[in-house]
Amino acid sequence: MGCGSGRDSLTLYELGYDVTPLDASPEMCKLAEIHTGLEVLQMTFEQMDFDDVFDGIWACASLLHTPKKELSGILTKIARALNEKGILYMSFKLGDFEGFRGERYFSDFTADSISQLLRENGRFEIQKLWETEDIRSGHSDVRWLNVLAKKR
DSSP states (O other): OOOTTSHHHHHHHHTTOOOOOEESOHHHHHHHHHHHOSOOEEOOTTTOOOSSOEEEEEETTSGGGSOHHHHHHHHHHHHHHEEEEEEEEEEEEBSSOEEEETTEEEEOBOHHHHHHHHHHHOSEEEEEEEEEEOOSTTOTTOEEEEEEEEEO
16 A cells, blocks of 8 residues: 555565555556556555455555544555455554644654554554664654554
8 A cells, every 4th residue: 555666566576475556646656567567556545445355455654644533444444455364564653743744744653552543443453563763864863663463
């Protein structure tokens, strides 16, 4: 979800996974198709309408652009899209900020706040939560919250 340039989609595909990349930006979809050679679905998270299709969903630094008040509804769509034993990976900037940074909207989470959101949503059981440093040059002050959750 939110495949961007297709970097992670290509890696997963090369590892032998059947990958269905999607992104809301038509420009990113075109770029990802060129980069991966895969068909990329152009749709927003809200437009997703899948039933029991995926074994896993990879949402690396993409759901963080969703306002917190809308995230539970997106998680419900994700749960519906996952099969019975489906797994969700998602990552957020660590913190409690919500709003615009420049021209892009961000929702940051802590372990407690994402746990509460998932508990209230009721469709996922957290398997693992962990923090990582940002490895991009010039971003050493950014920490990431990684979440691995199983569909209930």
